[in-house]
Amino acid sequence: MAESTIWWLLAGSAVAVELVTGTFYLLMLAVGLAAAALAAHLGLDNTAQILVAAVVGGGAVVFWHWKRGQSPKPAEPQANRDLQMDIGETVHVAQWNADATASVKYRGAQWAVVLADKDSAPQPGLFKVKQLDGNRLVVGKL
Incomplete structure (x- = not known):
């Protein structure tokens, strides 16, 4: 099985689990996994693919957490x-x-x-x- 296929399956699984649990953070991690799949399509080695998944997915999670912190809190x-x-x-x-x-x-x-x-x-x-x-x-x- 191709490396990109494994990354796409992992991304799809993360989206499926996110739909069941309702956490938006898993969707951000799925974006990182999809980025790793694209890196595999470009022919990057395993280390680069894992690095792309970590940087993009982790960066998306950190960005989303920061963005949520900037929104006004609901009234009591x-x-x-x-x-x-x-x-x-x-x-x-x-x-x-x-x-x-x-x-x-x-x-x-x-x-x-x-x-x-x-x-x-x-x-x-x-x-x-x-x-x-x-x-x-x-x-x-x-």
């Missing part, structure tokens, strides 16, 4: 609009209590409201929901 679940449909909605607070809490009617029910900025004096008006803290809406000024 209580402040993630993808998980909480109330994030970004507006509520009208008619009156604040002395402890900087309020009660508002929102989506057909009474909700407890807390001001996100603890340093500012609460004033009645429209507020934007920043996050949920249990069953309380944490709001900030629009």
Whole structure:
């Protein structure tokens, strides 16, 4: 069996295992194995093929790990609009209590409201929901 065929079979196996496990890193290693197969087609010796597989596959893994580290982290679940449909909605607070809490009617029910900025004096008006803290809406000024 030709050396390139072995490299192609290894690359295909890595892709198959990646599909079962769902790790993207195995796909990057499969790119390295495919590069080694191309090196075998070019007639490079075994040492060069292994070196190409290691450099390309390892480099792809390192690059992907670095790229993932550069992406912004998702918001905490209580402040993630993808998980909480109330994030970004507006509520009208008619009156604040002395402890900087309020009660508002929102989506057909009474909700407890807390001001996100603890340093500012609460004033009645429209507020934007920043996050949920249990069953309380944490709001900030629009």
